[in-house]
């Protein structure tokens with residue numbers, strides 16, 4: 335398939351943003367025309383390699399003649415960038431998280447509604463083969479109606495790698511509270527079951543001063559979080575994320591006629607489906623376990639990162655722009671997930687109380703959210719804003735400060751990341 339007129343895209347942020355650059359393929363129908371990063375060495379290198387315009391200034395970048403912008407800048411700064419891009423007439427695909435404070439979330443929803451442009455929240459995990467297969471099976475009725483689910487994104491990394499990708503004391507990776515990065519565990523559950531969260535309670539596994547790996551970094555947040563959600567059909571969902579030992583991604587979907595889940599460890603890409611012997615339809619096995627394929631574009635997807643999910647995200651964004659129909663992960667779902675992260679932290683600070691996730695289609699809800707500037711960003715400290723750990727101030731160890739400084743001094747290695755992920 336080729337497209338007569340490619341969608342001209344600009345990418346902001348050349349860490350994760352490199353993925354989008356690599357995938358501006360003919361089948362997706364996108365053409366990279368400009369890149370933006372404040373990190374000049376990185377920018378110049380990538381600009382020369384891809385022969386595209388380069389900008390260090392986001393506002394100047396927005397003046398470039400292009401149709402769409404991909405935001406892969408800092409985790410907590412996406413909403414303001416998205417709003418500026420929409421006002422400049424560009425469609426937006428935004429990395430995690432869609433917004434940081436509830437007030438920013440409301441402003442983002444309003445701007446997408448006002449502009450009529452496409453906004454896509456770019457979580458790639460739902461597009462992994464086993465999650466797409468679970469969605470297909472769920473829609474066929476294979477396990478009945480959704481009643482309970484789990485989503486896990488457990489991602490412990492070495493102190494070396496951590497310091498390499500969190501390149502200053504105030505980089506978001508060194509303070510982001512452990513409930514906020516929840517979209518990789520939540521988005522697959524929403525995608526498979528077509529449900530959305532309406533209530534949240536957050537539980538935090540606190541900072542661990544005896545974790546020797548963490549002590550070699552300058553992180554000031556907690557270890558991990560468990561989030562309990564009620565979905566809009568009454569189902570209960572448990573999310574687990576962040577820095578626990580036991581790396582893995584996991585999704586479990588339980589219906590009132592069966593179960594689907596991906597495997598653990600070496601079987602992570604496998605799918606298990608179980609229907610109980612007392613009620614399964616004739617001819618259907620009790621247990622099935624298999625390695626599912628992508629429904630379409632298997633070859634193209636397999637060549638991309640994150641289990642193929644990255645390809646489908648770009649594909650969905652391009653399709654949305656071409657058809658004028660908002661994508662599955664639209665601004666409402668994106669901001670809902672951001673609210674889960676923020677309100678779960680508020681809940682954890684308030685004895686795990688249950689907090690309602692309001693209906694973002696309601697203008698009165700957006701009015702109320704516009705006054706909620708809850709932020710654990712150390713740059714916003716003061717007033718009612720919390721610190722990034724439920725324990726209060728966490729002082730990095732002298733060893734952590736020294737080791738981080740040593741890693742940060744090797745800028746060549748940091749710039750292009752050669753082999754970093756292996757350590």
Ligand SMILES: NC(=O)c1ccc[n+]([C@@H]2O[C@H](COP(=O)([O-])OP(=O)(O)OC[C@H]3O[C@@H](n4cnc5c(N)ncnc54)[C@H](O)[C@@H]3O)[C@@H](O)[C@H]2O)c1
Pocket residue numbers: 346347348349350351370371372373376390391392406407408409410429430431456457458499640
């Ligand atoms: N979906 C995934 O699998 C996945 C994986 C990694 C990162 N991410 C997300 O991608 C985003 C970026 O993360 P990252 O890993 O690349 O690390 P990062 O946040 O350190 O990188 C951000 C990049 O944006 C640039 N930048 C920051 N502010 C800028 C500005 N005002 N103007 C221009 N450029 C600016 C930085 O110089 C840096 O190169 C985050 O939101 C993160 O959550 C997603």
